[in-house]
Amino acid sequence: MEHIELFxxxxxxxxxxxxxxxxxxxxxxxxxxxxxxxxxxxxVIFVLAITVPLNWLLDVYxxxxxxxxxxxxxxxxxxxxxxxxxxFIATIxxxxxxxxxxxxxYAPALYNSLGIFxxxxxxxxxxxxxxxxxxxxxxxxxxxxxxxxxxxxxxWFLAILAIAAIREKIxxxxxxxxxxxxxxxxxxxxxxxxxxxxxxxxxxxxxxEKKIEQPVVVAQTEAETVKETAIATSQNETxxxxxxxxxxxNEKEIKE
Amino acid sequence: MxxxxxxxxxxxxxxxxxxxxxxxxxxxxxSALAVTAELKPSIVMAIxxxxxxxxxxxxxxxxRNIIPPKIRIIVQLIIAAVLVIIVDQVLxxxxxxxxxxxxxxxxxxxxNCIIMGRFEAFALANSPWRSFLDGIGNSxxxxxxxxxxxxxxxxxxxxxxxxxxxxxxSIEKTGLYAYGYENNGFMLLAPMALITIGIxxxxxxxxxTALIENN
Numbered sequence: 001m002e003h004i005e006l007f008x009x010x011x012x013x014x015x016x017x018x019x020x021x022x023x024x025x026x027x028x029x030x031x032x033x034x035x036x037x038x039x040x041x042x043x044v045i046f047v048l049a050i051t052v053p054l055n056w057l058l059d060v061y062x063x064x065x066x067x068x069x070x071x072x073x074x075x076x077x078x079x080x081x082x083x084x085x086x087x088f089i090a091t092i093x094x095x096x097x098x099x100x101x102x103x104x105x106y107a108p109a110l111y112n113s114l115g116i117f118x119x120x121x122x123x124x125x126x127x128x129x130x131x132x133x134x135x136x137x138x139x140x141x142x143x144x145x146x147x148x149x150x151x152x153x154x155x156w157f158l159a160i161l162a163i164a165a166i167r168e169k170i171x172x173x174x175x176x177x178x179x180x181x182x183x184x185x186x187x188x189x190x191x192x193x194x195x196x197x198x199x200x201x202x203x204x205x206x207x208x209e210k211k212i213e214q215p216v217v218v219a220q221t222e223a224e225t226v227k228e229t230a231i232a233t234s235q236n237e238t239x240x241x242x243x244x245x246x247x248x249x250n251e252k253e254i255k256e
Numbered sequence: 257m258x259x260x261x262x263x264x265x266x267x268x269x270x271x272x273x274x275x276x277x278x279x280x281x282x283x284x285x286x287s288a289l290a291v292t293a294e295l296k297p298s299i300v301m302a303i304x305x306x307x308x309x310x311x312x313x314x315x316x317x318x319x320r321n322i323i324p325p326k327i328r329i330i331v332q333l334i335i336a337a338v339l340v341i342i343v344d345q346v347l348x349x350x351x352x353x354x355x356x357x358x359x360x361x362x363x364x365x366x367x368n369c370i371i372m373g374r375f376e377a378f379a380l381a382n383s384p385w386r387s388f389l390d391g392i393g394n395s396x397x398x399x400x401x402x403x404x405x406x407x408x409x410x411x412x413x414x415x416x417x418x419x420x421x422x423x424x425x426s427i428e429k430t431g432l433y434a435y436g437y438e439n440n441g442f443m444l445l446a447p448m449a450l451i452t453i454g455i456x457x458x459x460x461x462x463x464x465t466a467l468i469e470n471n
Contacts, residue, residue, distance in 0.1 A: 019446055024285035025369040082345060085363050086337040093330045122329060125286040125367045132360035177468050178461035179454070182282060186454035193447035 003147050006139075010151035013200055016126050017159035018193040020133070023126030027160055028185060037164035038157075040121075045153030047121050048130050050099065051092050052149030053142055055131040058087055088131045096122040126156055163189060267389040271397035274464065277370050278401040279457045284370035287361050288402055289449040295418050297357055298406030300347070302399030306392065308339045308365055309374055313391035316379040323380075332375045336366045370398055405452050413443030 016022040023044070030040045061067055063084050068075035100118045104111045121127060130152050139145050166188055175184050277283045284305075291297045312335050316323075323331050344362045347355035355362065365371065374394055379387040410416060415423040415432075423437065424430040442448055461468050 021286045021289040021446070021449070022364070024289065025283060028282050028285065082341060085341055085344070085366060086334065088363075089333050089337050089366055090330070093333050097330075122333070123367050123369065123372045125364050125369075128367045129286075129360060129364055132363045136360055176458075178465075179458050180468060182279070183454050183457040183461065186450050186457065190447040190450035190454065193450060197445065197447065 002144065006144060006147050007151045008202065010148055011155040011158070012196065013202065014133075014152075015155040015159060015196055016129065016152050017156060017189070018196040020129065022129035023124050023156060026121075026124050026126075027156075027163070028182065031160055031164040031167055031185070034161065034164045034168060037160045041153075041157030041160050043118060043121055044124065044126055044156050045150060047092075047096060047099065047118075047127055048149040048153040048156075049146065050149075051095050051127060052130050052134050053146045054091055054095065055088050056134060056139065056142060056145035058091065059084065059135050063087060084132075084135060089128060092127050092131070093122045126152075159192075162192065264386065264389055267386060268393035268396070271394045272400060276397045276401065276460075277373075277394050278398055278453070279460055281373070283373045284368045284398055285453075287364055287368055288398070288405065289446070289453070291358055291361050292402055292405040292409055292449055292452075293413065293444050294410045295403070295406040297354060298402040299399075300351070300354055301358065301361070302395070302402050304343045304347070304362065305365055305368065305370065305398055306395035307343060308336060309371055309395040310388055310391035311339055312336055312371060313374055313379040313387040314384045316375050317382060317384040317387035320380050328380070329372075332372060333366065336371050336375075340365045370394055401453070401456065404456060405449060408452060409443045409448065412440050413448075415439050 014020065017024065017027055026040060031037050059067070061070065063080045065079040065081065066076050067080070068078045096118055100111075103118075130149055133152075134145055134148055139148055163185065167185065170184065170188075179187070271277055275281065278285060278288055287301060287305075291301045312332075315335055316332060319331075340363065343365070344355070347358070347362060374387075374391055378390045382390070407417070410418075411422070415421060423432045425433065443452075
């Protein structure tokens with residue numbers, strides 16, 4: 001359940017492009033054709049799936065406040081979190097280079113489709129942003145970190161695929177000259193972001209209302225609440241019974 | 257300008273308008289959009305980026321002849337990361353609330369495309385002084401857009417500038433609010449940042465038709 005919730009949250013609600021604007025540069029630069037957009041999107045999913053769990057391990061066993069406790073009790077007080085930027089970016093840069101070498105050697109077909117995008121990705125904000133959000137949202141387990149990486153990658157993939165398709169079509173439309181190219185892309189992305197905002201209440205809406213109602217009841221004095229609830233319930237019951245009677249009457253009438 | 261020759265001065269003035277990093281070169285969009293809901297974080301972000309780009313360009317330019325070309329991207333990233341850590345620690349020490357508000361976007365200065373773009377395209381091939389000026393110019397161009405967007409979003413969204421209620425009090429109905437004016441809360445949300453930049457591009461390209469794209 002936790003995994004499903006995190007998945008939908010990262011793909012739709014906290015979509016990297018539409019909610020947090022990560023990786024906008026390559027999103028704008030490489031979205032002129034659907035085919036290249038798919039290549040870059042796949043590469044982003046791939047790299048996020050590797051670097052987010054790796055950086056999670058680094059964060060939990062090296063950088064966090066008290067993370068060095070496994071070395072011995074005298075190390076338990078160290079807090080190296082100020083080093084996280086440099087550690088994360090070094091991990092990302094080396095992993096991207098390593099992945100490029102491995103893919104080139106063992107999967108030439110994949111390299112031909114992803115290869116040109118891999119060096120671009122080391123400096124894509126979406127990758128570092130994924131790791132930094134993983135740190136600031138305090139994701140609990142390695143599995144969840146992997147899930148977070150993959151699903152935010154999928155969210156990014158969806159966004160760049162959609163805008164590339166729109167940009168291919170928009171070439172045949174009569175856009176005002178100063179807006180052509182970059183300007184209209186910004187405005188369309190803004191409109192798409194408004195659309196994605198409607199996913200906001202998808203997961204939490206119902207739960208939050210319940211939580212708010214409970215403390216209100218507690219705040220009232222006990223005797224009053226008991227009386228009120230008693231009256232309220234009795235009223236409700238009478239209403240309910242009346243409704244039931246009405247319904248049965250209606251049914252009878254329909255039958256007749 | 258006794259200090260700067262004409263060619264050097266152009267390094268600073270060019271990126272402010274006709275070669276603006278955000279609206280023309282399309283670099284460094286991510287942070288431009290995310291931090292501009294209010295004016296204050298926009299200004300802080302602009303100053304931080306200026307520090308990192310100017311210092312970084314100078315450093316890269318100083319060691320440009322001894323960086324092995326194959327690993328130059330990692331070297332550039334490490335230098336950017338070190339400078340960003342300095343910015344982050346300073347913000348945490350002297351403006352803790354603001355650094356909470358900027359959250360991960362201080363860290364994301366490292367992968368801000370302006371930084372890598374200027375390191376790659378300029379600092380690797382030019383002298384330290386010229387690289388420094390180029391860094392200042394480009395980050396100023398970036399800062400201007402950030403401040404314009406932050407200005408309009410805070411003014412129209414919450415009716416204030418830098419936290420001062422310039423349009424009157426919306427609850428007690430003073431100032432403009434006495435005439436039935438309402439804040440447009442939508443300006444504070446993410447999509448309006450994109451649309452605001454879209455409009456800035458529109459205005460700029462109508463004034464300077466040489467920038468219009470042909471596709």
